Each structure stands twice: as C-alpha cells, then as structure tokens.
Amino acid sequence: MRILVVFRAMTKNWLRSRSGLFFSFLFPVIFLLLFGSILGGASKPIPLAVQNNDLVGGVPTQLSQSFVTALNSTSVLRVNPLPTSTNVTAYVIGQAGTFGGAPRVLVIPQGFAAGLGTGSRVNLSYIASASDQLGAQVGSVVTSYADTFSSQLGGSTSLIGVDSSPSSARTLTSVDYYMPSILAAFMMTNGVIGLTSIASEFRRNGLTKRLSATPLTKLEWILGNVMSQALLAAILAGVMILLGIVVYHTAVTVDLYTLVFIATGAILFSGIGMTLAGIVRDPEAAAGLGNAIAFPMMLLSGTYWPVSIMPDFLQAVARVLPLTYFSEALRDSMVVGNLSAALFNLEVVAAFAVGFIVIGARVTRWKEA
Amino acid sequence: MTGARSVADPVVVVEGLSKRYGETRAVDGVSFDVRRGEIFALLGPNGAGKTTTVEILECMRTPTTGTVRVLGKSVTDSAGVDSIKNRIGVLPQDFSALGRLTVGENLEFFAGMFKSHLEVGALLDLLEIKDKKDVRFSNLSGGLKQRVGIAAALVNDPELVFLDEPTTGLDPEIRRATWKVIEGLRSRGKTVILTTHYMEEAQQLADRIAILVKGELAALDTPDALLKQHGVGREMIFTNAEDAVFGTLRRFFDNVSTEGSNVVLPFAETRDVQVALTALAERGLKVDMQIRSATIEDVFLRLAGFRISESGEAK
Numbered sequence: 260m261r262i263l264v265v266f267r268a269m270t271k272n273w274l275r276s277r278s279g280l281f282f283s284f285l286f287p288v289i290f291l292l293l294f295g296s297i298l299g300g301a302s303k304p305i306p307l308a309v310q311n312n313d314l315v316g317g318v319p320t321q322l323s324q325s326f327v328t329a330l331n332s333t334s335v336l337r338v339n340p341l342p343t344s345t346n347v348t349a350y351v352i353g354q355a356g357t358f359g360g361a362p363r364v365l366v367i368p369q370g371f372a373a374g375l376g377t378g379s380r381v382n383l384s385y386i387a388s389a390s391d392q393l394g395a396q397v398g399s400v401v402t403s404y405a406d407t408f409s410s411q412l413g414g415s416t417s418l419i420g421v422d423s424s425p426s427s428a429r430t431l432t433s434v435d436y437y438m439p440s441i442l443a444a445f446m447m448t449n450g451v452i453g454l455t456s457i458a459s460e461f462r463r464n465g466l467t468k469r470l471s472a473t474p475l476t477k478l479e480w481i482l483g484n485v486m487s488q489a490l491l492a493a494i495l496a497g498v499m500i501l502l503g504i505v506v507y508h509t510a511v512t513v514d515l516y517t518l519v520f521i522a523t524g525a526i527l528f529s530g531i532g533m534t535l536a537g538i539v540r541d542p543e544a545a546a547g548l549g550n551a552i553a554f555p556m557m558l559l560s561g562t563y564w565p566v567s568i569m570p571d572f573l574q575a576v577a578r579v580l581p582l583t584y585f586s587e588a589l590r591d592s593m594v595v596g597n598l599s600a601a602l603f604n605l606e607v608v609a610a611f612a613v614g615f616i617v618i619g620a621r622v623t624r625w626k627e628a
Numbered sequence: 629m630t631g632a633r634s635v636a637d638p639v640v641v642v643e644g645l646s647k648r649y650g651e652t653r654a655v656d657g658v659s660f661d662v663r664r665g666e667i668f669a670l671l672g673p674n675g676a677g678k679t680t681t682v683e684i685l686e687c688m689r690t691p692t693t694g695t696v697r698v699l700g701k702s703v704t705d706s707a708g709v710d711s712i713k714n715r716i717g718v719l720p721q722d723f724s725a726l727g728r729l730t731v732g733e734n735l736e737f738f739a740g741m742f743k744s745h746l747e748v749g750a751l752l753d754l755l756e757i758k759d760k761k762d763v764r765f766s767n768l769s770g771g772l773k774q775r776v777g778i779a780a781a782l783v784n785d786p787e788l789v790f791l792d793e794p795t796t797g798l799d800p801e802i803r804r805a806t807w808k809v810i811e812g813l814r815s816r817g818k819t820v821i822l823t824t825h826y827m828e829e830a831q832q833l834a835d836r837i838a839i840l841v842k843g844e845l846a847a848l849d850t851p852d853a854l855l856k857q858h859g860v861g862r863e864m865i866f867t868n869a870e871d872a873v874f875g876t877l878r879r880f881f882d883n884v885s886t887e888g889s890n891v892v893l894p895f896a897e898t899r900d901v902q903v904a905l906t907a908l909a910e911r912g913l914k915v916d917m918q919i920r921s922a923t924i925e926d927v928f929l930r931l932a933g934f935r936i937s938e939s940g941e942a943k
C-alpha cells in the first residue's frame with residue numbers, strides 16, 4: 260500500500276524534527292500546565308447558592324437570615340442567594356453544563372426558625388454534583404457551620420441536620436474545560452501551520468514533483484499525510500489526557516467515540532493544511548498564512564474563554580469556524596458526557612473535513628501546467 | 629506493442645512538440661527519436677527548454693501541441709501514463725528527498741511506490757554508497773545527494789532513465805565520478821536521456837546530442853558527426869609569439885590570425901603543421917605551439933552564436 264509507505268515516511272520525518280516535536284507535543288503540554296497552574300490553584304471563596312424558603316409574610320425569618328450571614332462571613336464560602344421561585348433541580352442541571360458552573364445549592368426549608376425555636380431538629384438539603392471535587396468539601400463545611408450555629412443557640416450540636424443529595428450532573432473545572440479545547444487548538448495548529456509549511460516545503464524542494472513521476476497518485480499522497488497527522492493527533496491527545504488525569508485529576512471519558520472525534524478533527528485540519536499549501540506557492544508565505552489563520556481561530560473558537568462571553572458579532576464569527584465545533588465536540592464527549600451534542604458538532608466537523616479534503620485535493624498540483 | 633524490440637526501436641518518439649506558457653515558447657516545434665540503449669543528451673543554456681521537454685516525456689507536463697510517445701505509449705493518454713510511470717526512472721533537476729530520513733529509508737520510500745522494485749541493498753552497492761546507508765539525507769554532500777537521486781531513479785529497474793542536469797553544481801572530480809555511474813547505466817542496457825549545459829559532459833557521455841536553443845532544436849547527431857558537419861577543424865596556436873611569426877606564416881597561409889599575443893592558424897591536413905613548423909625553424913623563430921581540436925563548444929558557438937558560461941547562462 261503506497262498510502263502506508265507515505266504515512267510511515269511522513270511520520271518518521273516529523274518525529275525526527277526537533278522543532279516539529281516541540282510545537283506538536285511539548286508546547287501544548289507546557290500550555291496546559293501553564294493554564295492549569297494559573298486557573299486551577301486559585302483559593303478564592305467557593306460559591307454556594309442558598310435558597311432560603313423560611314419566609315414569614317414574604318420576608319426571611321430572623322434566625323434563617325443570621326444562619327445565612329454566618330455562612331457568608333467565613334472566607335471559605337461566598338453565598339449567592341437563590342430566589343425561592345427557582346426550581347433547584349433545573350438550576351443544578353443548567354449550571355453544570357456551563358464553564359466554571361459548579362452548582363452547589365443549600366436549601367433552607369420553610370419552618371426553619373419555628374422548628375429551632377421549639378428545640379426540634381430541622382433538616383437542610385445540600386445538593387452538589389458528584390463529579391464536583393469541591394462539592395463534598397463544601398458539604399462538610401456547611402455541616403460544621405450548622406453544628407456551630409446550633410450549639411451557639413444553646414442547644415445540642417445536632418439540631419440542624421444537612422441532607423446531602425449528590426446530583427449526577429457533571430461540572431467542569433477549569434482544566435476540564437481547557438484540556439479538550441487546548442487539545443483541539445493544537446491539533447488545529449499542527450494541521451494549519453505544521454502541515455502547511457511541510458507540504459509547501461516539499462513542493463519547493465521538488466519532493467512532491469519527484470513523487471508525481473512515480474505511480475503514486477495525488478489522493479494516496481494526501482491520504483498518507485492525513486493518516487500521519489491523525490497519528491500525531493492521537494499521540495498528542497494521549498499525552499494531554501494523561502496529563503489532565505495525572506496532574507489535574509480530570510475525569511475524562513476516553514472511548515471509541517474519542518478516537519472517532521480525534522480522527523475526524525485530524526482529517527479536517529490536514530485538509531486545511533493541504534489546501535493552504537496548495538494555494539500558496541512560497542513556503543514562507545504559506546506558513547505565514549497558516550499562522551494568520553490559526554491564531555485568530557484559536558482565540559475566537561472558545562479555546563481560552565467561552566464563546567458565549569464574546570460580543571455578538573464575534574460569536575457569529577465563531578459559528579463559522581470549524582475549531583469552535585471541534586472544541587465543543589471534544590468537550591461534550593470527553594468531559595461533559597453529552598454525546599448527542601457532541602455528535603451534532605461532529606457532523607459539522609465532518610462536513611468541514613470533507614469540504615477541505617476535496618478542496619485540498621483540487622488545489623494540490625500533481626502535474627505542472 | 630509490436631513484435632520483439634530491437635536496438636533500432638525508438639524508446640521515445642517526439643513529433644512537432646511545442647509548449648507555451650502564455651507568450652513564452654518554452655519548446656517550439658521539436659522532433660526527435662531516442663533509440664534503445666543510447667545515452668541521449670539535450671544540450672542547451674538555461675531557459676532553453678530542456679526541463680520542459682523532459683518533463684513532458686515524464687508525463688509531468690502537458691504538451692501544447694505535438695505528439696509524444698514514450699515506451700510505445702502516448703504521454704497524454706491516462707492508461708499510457710500509468711504504464712510509462714512504472715517503467716521510467718527520474719532524476720529531477722535539484723533532486724531532494726526526505727531530509728530527516730536516512731539514505732536507506734529514503735530509497736525504501738521510493739521503492740515503496742512501485743509494485744516491483746530492486747533491493748535497496750543492491751542499489752546502494754551499485755552506486756557505491758553502502759557506507760552512507762544510515763546517514764540522514766540532509767547531512768549528505770551535494771554529490772552524494774545526487775547519487776541518492778540516481779539510485780532513487782533506478783529503484784524500479786526502469787528501461788528508460790531521465791537525468792535532468794545530473795552534475796550541475798558538482799565539483800569536477802565528483803562530476804567525473806558521476807559520469808562513470810551514468811556510463812554504467814548504458815552498459816546495463818538502460819536508455820538514458822540527460823540534459824546538461826556542460827559541453828564536455830555531452831561530448832563525453834552522449835551517443836547523440838540534441839542542441840536546444842531557445843526552445844528549438846538546432847542540431848541532432850552523434851558528437852563525431854556534429855564535429856564533422858559544424859566543427860571548425862583543428863587549430864595551431866602559437867602562444868606569446870613575436871610579430872615575425874605572424875609575418876612568416878602569412879606567406880604560406882591566408883587564414884592565419886592573431887588573438888592577443890597568440891597567433892592562431894586553423895588547418896585541415898596534418899601536413900600543414902609540418903609546413904608551418906619548418907618555415908618558422910628556417911627563420912630561426914622559436915615558438916611554443918599547441919594544437920587545439922574542435923570541440924562541441926565550437927559547434928555550439930557556430931550554431932547558437934553564443935557560448936554557455938559555467939553556470940549555464942548564454943554569453
């Protein structure tokens with residue numbers, strides 16, 4: 260198989276390139292470590308939503324209010340009041356899917372003050388996501404404050420109970436969020452910058468021309484390169500996932516779908532690389548164009564911040580960038596666990612991939628004019 | 629394909645070949661045959677259309693007009709192209725391989741393009757580069773890179789080998805070593821089409837030389853025949869000769885001339901040398917005399933009206 264011959268040679272040639280290795284593997288790893296340490300290690304007060312249902316005439320009771328104030332006065336928690344009208348279950352699910360949204364909700368029941376006043380036990384309910392590493396911690400903080408509060412009331416420490424009910428909604432930590440999108444972004448740069456400069460260099464130094472004088476076909480050449488890129492992407496994914504798990508304890512799902520996603524992305528970005536290399540004759544200009552496309556795409560496609568926080572017109576731009584969909588597809592499948600959303604994004608990525616491979620094949624010149 | 633191939637069977641038949649790039653006529657109405665087993669040289673300065681011509685034969689460019697048959701197949705017919713590509717070997721101008729792969733790995737790579745191919749070890753032996761097998765291509769000297777390029781052109785044991793400027797930029801010693809390799813191809817029964825702007829190379833290697841000037845074929849024949857037809861014969865050159873030398877020779881020969889401090893006397897018969905030297909000796913004139921045979925360079929000058937510099941420019 261000539262495709263395999265091309266695949267092997269291209270892979271070897273790349274793996275022996277120090278700068279190739281640096282930009283393909285080491286640079287992304289450094290990036291993830293940097294991001295992780297900037298965003299992962301911060302010790303800010305942890306947000307906790309509190310829904311106070313202990314109302315008398317629409318106003319919170321004195322006792323329930325002072326309990327909330329006591330919770331908030333600690334430097335550990337930051338209390339966000341949640342209106343009584345909010346459906347807690349829906350809120351938890353809604354929050355879980357957003358970046359940085361780690362829903363932890365404490366519900367104070369109606370009759371809190373009245374119950375404590377008669378010396379009977381009242382139960383608070385605490386809901387946190389099972390995958391939220393801080394969830395259990397916050398739960399125990401709440402419990403210990405409840406104990407302190409009830410003993411200060413002069414009673415026993417067991418007057419206020421806290422019922423924890425773990426939610427199955429997954430939450431995203433910052434590394435959870437960044438790992439797939441940094442992986443996606445670097446797969447993109449490997450294709451759009453890396454493959455573009457390699458393929459156009461091969462055209463300049465005549466290797467492509469030399470190969471066109473053999474029975475090798477243009478399609479075999481392109482597919483061999485795509486396969487090589489797919490392998491590099493898989494290695495990069497392996498490194499990033501391992502790093503996420505070992506260093507940041509990210510809970511990533513790696514299954515057959517992950518492989519399909521990685522392969523589809525690799526095809527897409529190789530297609531873009533082949534297209535650019537085919538259009539621009541000069542390797543320096545091709546690499547320049549690759550950079551000029553890759554960096555804005557990286558910034559606008561939700562790699563470093565969610566697309567939803569950008570101004571509307573930039574969100575509109577993000578919606579036409581393939582990386583946006585690929586990033587979301589990876590995040591949905593690897594960390595959020597929302598396979599149907601991931602599959603929708605995959606379809607978009609696959610459509611882009613087919614389009615660029617076809618264009619790439621058209622603009623790659625196998626025969627001189 | 630018809631009958632058994634004989635030596636007279638043309639391997640390449642080119643008729644009325646033209647190639648235009650917009651207004652540029654890179655190749656203009658060229659016709660020639662290449663015979664099985666010969667080394668055929670396309671000789672011309674930079675921009676003469678050598679690469680354009682061979683790349684059309686290699687099925688890598690499309691002719692504007694004319695017909696080209698290589699190994700019995702048309703280069704514009706896609707089924708023919710597949711068959712041709714399997715049976716030819718190509719050393720492009722400025723050959724380059726995968727820089728970070730070794731010589732051996734590169735040859736395996738090129739070999740992998742063909743269903744049947746020679747053993748890489750045998751190729752390394754043939755080109756005497758066995759000791760370079762594990763050296764990365766990018767670390768080779770220009771001469772060795774070119775040798776790897778020739779090895780790559782031979783992986784499929786082709787009947788017809790194209791060498792586009794195989795020795796350009798190599799120093800003279802390495803150039804001569806490459807000539808030996810090319811002569812070795814002929815002795816292995818290969819047909820070789822090579823392009824060059826070195827007169828000496830064409831004269832040394834080629835069975836027949838096609839002189840290409842501005843896209844047109846100025847002459848095509850064996851080196852001997854070219855010299856006979858267009859050659860200026862031989863010349864006696866008297867270096868640093870005193871004026872009396874010219875005066876003396878002038879009495880016997882009309883065509884004597886001066887070139888700086890040299891006196892130049894073209895001649896046809898060996899007897900003329902005797903006459904000239906006797907006449908000079910009788911007058912007690914001491915001379916330093918060399919005989920210069922006509923070369924392809926003289927033929928080229930006569931046909932093209934200019935010489936070619938070392939770098940291939942017309943001058």
Ligand SMILES: Nc1ncnc2c1ncn2[C@@H]1O[C@H](COP(=O)(O)OP(=O)(O)OP(=O)(O)O)[C@@H](O)[C@H]1O
Nearest residue numbers: 649652654672673674675676677678679680681940
């Ligand atoms: N792709 C192209 N587009 C336009 N013009 C071209 C192209 N290729 C070659 N030419 C022109 O055609 C002419 C012949 O070029 P060609 O490369 O065949 O010459 P050559 O004899 O091989 O020269 P050299 O010694 O420089 O290799 C030149 O004038 C060149 O500029």
Ligand SMILES: [Mg+2]
Nearest residue numbers: 678679680721
């Ligand atoms: Mg040329």
